[in-house]
Amino acid sequence: MIKERFKQRKADLIDIGLVGLLLPPTFVWVTRHHSPAATVAPVLLQTLPLLLRRRFPLPVLAVVLSASVATQYVAGALPPFALGLAVYTVASHTERRTAVWAALAGLVALLASLIPRTGINGGESVLHVVVFVAAAWILGDNLRTKRAYYRELEERAERLEREREVNTRRAATEEQARIARELHDVIAHSVSVMVVQAAAASDVFEKHPERAREALLSIEESGRSALTELRRLLGVVRTREQGRLEPQPGLGALPDLLEQVRATGLEIELELEGELGELPTGVDLSAYRIVQEALTNTLKHAQASRARVRLSRRAGELELEITDDGASSGEASADGHGLIGMRERATLLGGVLETGQEPEGGFAVRARFPLGELSSREQFV
Numbered sequence: 414m415i416k417e418r419f420k421q422r423k424a425d426l427i428d429i430g431l432v433g434l435l436l437p438p439t440f441v442w443v444t445r446h447h448s449p450a451a452t453v454a455p456v457l458l459q460t461l462p463l464l465l466r467r468r469f470p471l472p473v474l475a476v477v478l479s480a481s482v483a484t485q486y487v488a489g490a491l492p493p494f495a496l497g498l499a500v501y502t503v504a505s506h507t508e509r510r511t512a513v514w515a516a517l518a519g520l521v522a523l524l525a526s527l528i529p530r531t532g533i534n535g536g537e538s539v540l541h542v543v544v545f546v547a548a549a550w551i552l553g554d555n556l557r558t559k560r561a562y563y564r565e566l567e568e569r570a571e572r573l574e575r576e577r578e579v580n581t582r583r584a585a586t587e588e589q590a591r592i593a594r595e596l597h598d599v600i601a602h603s604v605s606v607m608v609v610q611a612a613a614a615s616d617v618f619e620k621h622p623e624r625a626r627e628a629l630l631s632i633e634e635s636g637r638s639a640l641t642e643l644r645r646l647l648g649v650v651r652t653r654e655q656g657r658l659e660p661q662p663g664l665g666a667l668p669d670l671l672e673q674v675r676a677t678g679l680e681i682e683l684e685l686e687g688e689l690g691e692l693p694t695g696v697d698l699s700a701y702r703i704v705q706e707a708l709t710n711t712l713k714h715a716q717a718s719r720a721r722v723r724l725s726r727r728a729g730e731l732e733l734e735i736t737d738d739g740a741s742s743g744e745a746s747a748d749g750h751g752l753i754g755m756r757e758r759a760t761l762l763g764g765v766l767e768t769g770q771e772p773e774g775g776f777a778v779r780a781r782f783p784l785g786e787l788s789s790r791e792q793f794v
Contacts, residue, residue, distance in 0.1 A: 428467065456484065458476065462499075470499075474502070496523075498549065505552075505554070512554065520546060575678070579677065610632045666701065679708075680719045681708070684722070687726035692731065695761075696762055696764075699764075699782070703780050704733060706755050710751050720737040735778045736771060737775050737776055755778065764783065765781050
């Protein structure tokens with residue numbers, strides 16, 4: 414906000430300076446043909462409106478053009494300085510089609526006022542004015558084109574930066590998923606070994622206590638090895654900025670997630686049906702991750718402008734629906750890891766995931782989680 418105010422104040426100061434510079438040569442130009450007293454009002458009408466040229470380019474051009482024609486009739490002279498600046502402003506601050514029509518209308522009005530007084534063959538001033546106005550329009554149009562080009566470059570740089578941040582978060586999420594799979598493998602392998610060894614120790618405990626002792630020592634060794642591996646993997650997850658383990662997110666953190674995605678320029682509509690209330694931990698986390706992954710795919714692959722997230726809780730079921738108006742959020746992801754991960758999360762909790770193109774356009778991700786008997790299932794997730 415402060416930067417915009419500074420730019421506006423700077424522009425106002427520039428316009429004040431330009432008007433101050435235009436007044437003397439305009440007076441000199443006009444007073445060569447007529448007395449100064451009769452030309453003060455037309456000259457001021459040509460120059461003072463230029464103070465508002467950036468805010469109202471078309472009305473300012475109309476006023477300056479009318480004052481220029483009036484000066485031609487009153488003083489018999491047409492100074493082109495103020496008119497050229499007004500035409501330049503229209504060409505640099507409005508669309509090209511509007512600027513072209515405004516310039517043509519101005520030229521027609523000027524020619525209609527100049528030719529009857531100078532003659533079609535001897536109108537040297539006509540040629541001067543036309544050339545001056547045309548040069549001002551070309552200069553303004555070139556400036557508008559350059560501004561549009563630089564603005565596009567800035568928007569592209571901002572978009573690439575947002576995509577880089579999204580990709581970084583996605584890579585971090587994938588790395589955490591990989592570490593979680595490794596943790597699962599470590600725990601499953603170690604527990605399986607300990608269960609087998611414990612069963613063997615139980616079988617030989619009375620007849621061969623020394624073999625039972627060996628099995629117990631092996632169980633201890635397996636447990637220590639598993640704990641060492643777990644500490645190593647968890648050490649990878651903890652970053653330097655993390656002094657403590659953070660709780661896993663759930664649907665309660667969904668507004669923050671949507672705000673982060675909205676900051677990238679994607680419009681998101683959130684719909685809630687029913688009371689979410691207290692959800693099982695696994696369902697709460699998996700539902701959040703599915704919404705997160707679906708929106709990430711939308712940003713990365715779909716080239717969408719709008720998305721909708723709908724959460725619905727009915728008797729014994731939680732339903733998610735994430736849709737967008739993009740071209741495709743599934744085919745563009747060649748590896749498909751995002752969709753596979755979402756499907757695994759839903760299946761692990763007894764749910765169902767459906768993805769695909771919508772008939773009216775866009776891509777949809779729908780998931781359903783049962784909420785009936787998940788407490789025992791979640792013990793093994």
